[in-house]
Structures are given as C-alpha cells and as structure tokens.
Amino acid sequence: MVAKTTDQERLFAYLQPNLALREADLWEFVKLWQPQQRQKGEWLSQPDKEEQYFYFVLEGVQRLLFTSEAGRDFTLGFSYAGEVSGLFHSFLLRQTTEVGLQCLTPSRFLAIHRDAWLTAQQRWPELDRWALSFVTRILMGRTQREIELLKHTAQERYERFQARSGHLFLQVPHKIIAAYLGMSAETLSRLRAQSTER
Amino acid sequence: MVAKTTDQERLFAYLQPNLALREADLWEFVKLWQPQQRQKGEWLSQPDKEEQYFYFVLEGVQRLLFTSEAGRDFTLGFSYAGEVSGLFHSFLLRQTTEVGLQCLTPSRFLAIHRDAWLTAQQRWPELDRWALSFVTRILMGRTQREIELLKHTAQERYERFQARSGHLFLQVPHKIIAAYLGMSAETLSRLRAQSTER
DNA sequence: AGCTTTTCTTGATCTAGCTCAAGATTTGCT
C-alpha cells in the first residue's frame, strides 16, 4: 500500500526548511490553512481589494497582472504549484494596488486568513523571519525580471523564456506570455515561427 | 541655544514608528550603527559582492543600477536621505546579484554590519517584523515602477517623473534619469525641450 | 583662470516591434 502525500503534508514539507518551529508547532500552524479552489479564469485576488489570504499553491498556474485604462493587460509574473502566492503588500501592509492574481488553469490552494495569520504571528515570532525571507526572495526575483526585460531584445527574451519556462506554452494562452515578455502577441508568434523554421 | 538633531537621533526617529522596541532597547540598537561616507561616484555596494551592511541615508542621493555586457547601464531606483538603503537580498539571503549601489552625490550614512544585525536579530525578534515591513514596502514600490514603465509612453513617464521627482534634474546627470525612465538620454533631452517651448 | 572632461542639445537617419486586418486553427459549450 502506497502512502499518499496529503495537501497538508506538502505544505509542511515546504515550510520546514525555512521556518524554525518545533515539529508540533509547525503542524499547528499548518492546520490554520484551509483548502480553496478556483476555476480557470477566476480571480485569486482582485485588484484594488485588500488581500485576505496567503496561499500555498497545490495545483495550477496563476498570474500577477494589471490592466491599463486602454484595456491592455500586462503580466508581471506567474506562480506555480509548490510556492506561496498572494498579494503580499496588500496582505501585510493593507495597502491595495491595481495588481491582481488570476488563475490560468484550474487551481487548488491551502490558504491562511489574515486573522489567523495575525494570531499566529503573535504566538510564533519565528513566522516573521520566514515571511521576511520569502518576501526578500520575491523582491530578488522581480529585480531579475526587470533586468531581463531591460537588457535583452524581444528575441532574446523569447529564447530565454523558452529555455527556462517553455512548458508554459502548452498551458497558458500565448498572448499572456507575450504580455509577460513585454511584446505583442504577434511579435511572439513571429519569433516562434522563425525559431522552428531554422 | 538651539538643540541640533544628531545623526543617531534621526535614525531613532525614523525607526520608532515601525519598530516595536522599548525606548532603551531602541537606543541600544541605534548604537550599533556606525557612520560611513562616500564621495560622488563611489560605490556604496558593489555588484556581485555580498552586502555587509544596511545603510540609513543621512545625506546624498544613491542609485540602484546594473550594467549590460555592451556597456549600457540601467538605473532601477534611487535612495534618498531619511531612508534605509542597501542590497537587501544580498544582505539577508547572502545571494549576490549584478545590481550595485552608487552614490550620485557626496553621501553620509549610518550603517549596521551584518554581524551586529544577526546578533541583534537574535536578541530582539521584533527586528524581523520591522525588516519584513520595509522589504515589503520596497517590493511594492518596485512593482509600481514596473507598472509605470509598461503602461506609459516616454513622454508620460517624463512628465510624471518631473511632477514627482523633478528636483533630481538639478542633482544628478540627466542620462541617469533617462536610464531610470527607460529611454535614451537624447529622447529625454528632446522631451524637456518640447515641454518648455510650449 | 584656463584646460580637460563630461554632459547636454539638436539634427538626420534607421529599425524593432507595434498596430491593423483578415484568414486559419483551436477550444469551449450545449
């Protein structure tokens, strides 16, 4: 008989290396996270609304996005299974922004509500250290992306993305990837054609 | 006789609202920060080197930058007097990146060394909460900038920057501002000419 | 003060990538 990993066990395993809590406490913390799910296309977190949860992604792909008045939309980043997701600035600082999180594929999460988080934060000061480390990691990732966008041509950006995250082409509409890569959908399409014909 | 605010008092006043320490502890923490200074053009933090300090800026303007192989350089952001500065990802996670910090004007700082920080972090867990809040704030600011860059034309970016941070035109070379605004120095010059002639 | 270096401006040209458009393909829905 094969032992199947439960959702909570996955969260536990994700947290353990970075969160300095005794095992029993860590389990108690994990129990504060509740299952949620979303269908393809649904919001995980709406723009200009206060984020109520931290999410741990069990399944699916999400994107961080914003929309311009003219109706163009822009993708700032993706989140995947096995990572924490959410609008951190909004959750932690209660400041809303125009960015939102949208599910690109059917998605399942474990989510901790802000109230539970605040209580836990009082009880286990170690949580702050953990949150600090992952917000810092996100900051670093975003800096990398910004560099990527400024330093490379459209073609280079496409090639590097293909190498690093090529699987996404099968999962999400190309126009969303184009928005992430800072180019129009047509340009992306042409770059793809060009790279296979050679 | 006028009481003059000392450098340490300025740091104290900056920290107090966000750092939940008793006054005596806060003073002890402040005493861990040592004066440093740099001349115009000098590095505050070099790229690809582990950051050893958090800085509190007493005086001067600095910029966060990186350089492409081709020798073009890009400005990701500025820091000013009255704020904390430094390469946080590198200081906190010990991961180096290609971004560095350069002083654009003669600058003075109070700086806390990583060793002192780590000791203080053990002694006062409240420091993690404080660091979390400001790294989150920085993340939010960077997100805003990214949106700004994607959503607006060169002219709009110039006008908005002029309104928000116009004073910088008197303090730092325009080509650096151009790099920050994601345009060439020539384009910036032309936009400026155009906006005064009207 | 005078010389050097850097920065800024302005003109002329070029091009990467955008926009618009229309057909082909895929996906989703009942």
Add this chain to the structure above:
DNA sequence: AGCAAATCTTGAGCTAGATCAAGAAAAGCT
C-alpha cells in the same frame, strides 16, 4: 457533433524611440 468564441498566424505599413554624429555648454581639476 456542431456552432460560437477565443486564439493563433501571417502580411503590410507605420511610428516611437534608438542610434550615430557633432557642436555647445557646464563641471571639475590644477
């Protein structure tokens, strides 16, 4: 399965902003 909606591809033309170049102005240095 069959229809509707969304997505992807390809072509043609355009334009915002880059690049190259060279003179003017300002800043820095001894």
